[in-house]
Amino acid sequence: MLVVQNVNTYIGRKQIITDASFKIHPGDIIGLIGPNGAGKTTLMKTILGLTKFDGQIQLNQVSVTENQHAALAQVGALIEHPAIYPFLTGQQNLALYAHDSAACQRLISELNMTTYIHDQAKGYSLGMKQKLGIAIALLNNPQLVILDEPMNGLDVEATIGVRQLIRQYAAQGTAFLISSHILSELQKVMTQVILINHGRIIVNQSTAEFERLHHQAYQLRTEDSQLTVESLAKNQIHYVLDGDTFQVNSENIFEIQDILTAQHVHLKELAPISSNFEQMVVHLLNQQRGDHHDN
Known part of the structure; x- marks a missing residue:
């Protein structure tokens, strides 16, 4: 569904992403992990055509460079902060994007937003805004959903709900690319691990393979x-x-x-x-730092 091939991303003259290549298939849940400043958000923005890059990015064999609108028509995204109009209600914000009002109502119910969906979004807490942003990303049954720190500000109950929704959509063929610092949560849903550090992908493996190989x-x-x-x-x-x-x-x-x-x-x-997932990731990053140091 998504092919990223030899992608280099620059902000100004600074290279942020170096030679990134990976594929996402329908139903995959990819965990994009790495330390602060590793390039996770930049890589997501690159896929969405929001930054200058060279290399190839294709969605369903349509190039993001050549036909951005067609390539991204079936992509939902939540990057950094939800794109919410503060003086509209949650319902009105969703209505701007929704093609199917019944599916929209189902999302409101599944994310437990019913009690405040008719309030102006400017009064929402961080968690409420986050759930609204996730709902916007999931509207209209996208083929690919890109979520940057989706668990940010969510309580335990909401986190479980979002996790269930991700699994439910993936079972129907929606692919996910999710970055999160809460690795224990990501581990519960992801099927594949992409570990990025200093703008380079250093691991791209199925979760099972990753855990098998990196018991350190x-x-x-x-x-x-x-x-x-x-x-x-x-x-x-x-x-x-x-x-x-x-x-x-x-x-x-x-x-x-x-x-x-x-x-x-x-x-x-x-x-x-x-060893838990976090320990394995930290060990790998420390190993890489050691390799850099030796060189």
Whole structure:
């Protein structure tokens, strides 16, 4: 549905996005994650044709550069702040964009906006404005929805409601590109991870593959801790020892097994230390910083 190929984005003379390439298929829920200033919002604005770029962006094989209106006709978006007219009611704001009043009413109900939808938007709280912005993005059954920090200002109940809506739309074939700092929430819905840092995509994997590959630490116990210490040190394998339990990096586990086998040291335990999604992301970013530092 969406193809981003070798995209470079510039603001003034400064390059913000470097050589970004990825694809989104119908029903995908892509989590776009990365630290502040990594380029997440800029990448979203680039897809929407709001910034200058070179490279290729196509929606349903229509180029954003050549025919922006046709390419983006089936795209809903919430970037930074909801585009709301403050002196109109929530209902009037939705009516500006809605093609189907019944579908519009259904969204109002699903997002629990009924009690205030006829009030002027200028009196809305941050969470109310956010829900209205999400409703505008979801109007008219878009094929692709781009949401920048959609959980911003939402309480727990509203967050759960938005999560359910995203799943419901995705099940019907709508694709989502969502950025959020609340990684635990994003993890509950996303099917694919795109991790961006310094304007470059450093990970583009299915959520399952990401979690399988980036369990960064394993715990290890052997029948001879002292000989294990000597063997790991001799081979310059990094470890942390706590009692008789070693913590080792996942990339070393096959080498460690070979070393211990050669020393006739038997394993008593070798298991991944379960790490949450945030820890995996932080570990990857730290690793990349280390790579930059080494270079």
